[in-house]
Amino acid sequence: MNPLYATMPTTIFERMSARAREMGAINLGQGFPDSNGPADVVDAAARALVERSNQYPPMAGLPELREAVAAHYRRHQQLDLQPEEVIVTSGATEAIAAAILALVSPGDEVVMFQPLYDAYLPLVLRAGGVPRLVRLAPPDWRITAEALDAAFGERTRVAILNTPLNPAGAMTGPDALALLAERVIACDAVLVSDEVWEHVVFDGRRHVSPMALPGMRERTVKIGSAGKIFSLTGWKVGWMCAAPALAGPLSRAHQFLTFTTPPNLQAAAAYGLGKDDAYFEEMRANLARSRDRLATQLGEAGWSVPRSEATYFLSLDLAASGIALDDATFCDRLVAEFGVAAIPVSAFYADDPVTGVVRLCFAKRDETLDAAAERMARALAVLRA
Structure with a gap:
């Protein structure tokens, strides 16, 4: 293999989104809303x-x-x-x-x-x-x-x-x-x-x-x-x-x-x-509501969900949730067995990665978040056991 390829890998977002399409999974991996914008x-x-x-x-x-x-x-x-x-x-x-x-x-x-x-x-x-x-x-x-x-x-x-x-x-x-x-x-x-x-x-x-x-x-x-x-x-x-x-x-x-x-x-x-300030305030409020909707449902199911201060994303702490898998293995099983695509945070490290944190995108419609939370609850029950 040409050694230059090693410096230009396929992005984790493309890989996980492709898996989501292949599996018909809910894609909480790549960071895009499922709305059409203002x-x-x-x-x-x-x-x-x-x-x-x-x-x-x-x-x-x-x-x-x-x-x-x-x-x-x-x-x-x-x-x-x-x-x-x-x-x-x-x-x-x-x-x-x-x-x-x-x-x-x-x-x-x-x-x-x-x-x-x-x-x-x-x-x-x-x-x-x-x-x-x-x-x-x-x-x-x-x-x-x-x-x-x-x-x-x-x-x-x-x-x-x-x-x-x-x-x-x-x-x-x-x-x-x-x-x-x-x-x-x-x-x-x-x-x-x-x-x-x-x-x-x-x-x-x-x-x-x-x-x-x-x-x-x-x-x-x-x-x-x-x-x-x-x-x-x-x-x-x-x-x-x-x-x-x-x-x-x-x-x-x-x-x-x-x-x-x-x-x-x-x-x-x-x-x-x-646009006036009201747009930006409403945009933040709507995203915060989506964040809280997903975080609350995941927390009630038993997931450990650190507070998200910004962006479209919240995290899951696998060890604190009782999951004894590394994040990459967990994400592979989550999309294949439970139909939810997520991103392993270890993919964002070049060396000495954090391997126990998973990223989810909450910039989605309520019905998308609710369906994902239900699948995540089932995943926790199986994978924790």
């Missing part, structure tokens, strides 16, 4: 498709979307961004790829946090970067000064942070962000801040972008996603925000990837970002 945003895309140009939009994005992103972050996160500091991409994963290709040269060390989104490591390796991994673990998934000091060094050029953290459903607290910012500044590095879940936070919590921290405005690449904000994951509309010195290299990397993104979807995303 009707007015979808209507805006449909209107733009027939009323506006369908030819190449500007490489950096429609001016109205770049302006909308900057205005949105001024309003919601008090960030002083200008439209020219926004580059529209075909999804957040393309933004991550462009940032890595623009900023990482062969031999550069890149600090990443496990569990990590599965695209980070293959992209860093393909760029010639040297991964320096910080291992986070339940129950608090805490970033410590000691772990950061062991990872950062004189060859550190980039750090990649996902905040809020997928798959843990955890927020990165202000103390941890401050510790990280200190190391990034000391190493004269750049932070690629993957903030796609920035609006999907619960229980009165507030997302803080690392870009807002002292000294980080000029050395942060902030990545966002319309797909996550509007539950329209198939649209693949994302963006990168960065100061001009970084935005130039980022845009040059982007031009050789997808170059641009469908203009009607950009126009609709611009419309959506201007």
Whole structure:
């Protein structure tokens, strides 16, 4: 086998979704809602498709979307961004790829946090970067000064942070962000801040972008996603925000990837970002209700369900639930024998994985969650015995 294949594995999401289709299972693995998104945003895309140009939009994005992103972050996160500091991409994963290709040269060390989104490591390796991994673990998934000091060094050029953290459903607290910012500044590095879940936070919590921290405005690449904000994951509309010195290299990397993104979807995303606060509050409330619906039913069946602070996901603690299986074996049996697809959190580690935690997506209709909870109750009764 070509050794390059080892750095570009098939994603766990594709593998488990394929198993779900094959088995006719309920898919709580891959993180997508089973709704069609807000009707007015979808209507805006449909209107733009027939009323506006369908030819190449500007490489950096429609001016109205770049302006909308900057205005949105001024309003919601008090960030002083200008439209020219926004580059529209075909999804957040393309933004991550462009940032890595623009900023990482062969031999550069890149600090990443496990569990990590599965695209980070293959992209860093393909760029010639040297991964320096910080291992986070339940129950608090805490970033410590000691772990950061062991990872950062004189060859550190980039750090990649996902905040809020997928798959843990955890927020990165202000103390941890401050510790990280200190190391990034000391190493004269750049932070690629993957903030796609920035609006999907619960229980009165507030997302803080690392870009807002002292000294980080000029050395942060902030990545966002319309797909996550509007539950329209198939649209693949994302963006990168960065100061001009970084935005130039980022845009040059982007031009050789997808170059641009469908203009009607950009126009609709611009419309959506201007929606009033009530939309964002209702979106969070509805997702929190779905989280609580699934967590309550699982808890009543006997599952140990740590609290989810953010994202579309909650976790199961297998050992605390009385399950003596590792997470990968459990997920294989769950989809094959009980008809529910889940994601083993060990898949988000490159080494020394946490093997006793499973991720479930709760961004589903009530009937989907209820059916999954019933099957999960049966699974617990069998697998615990």
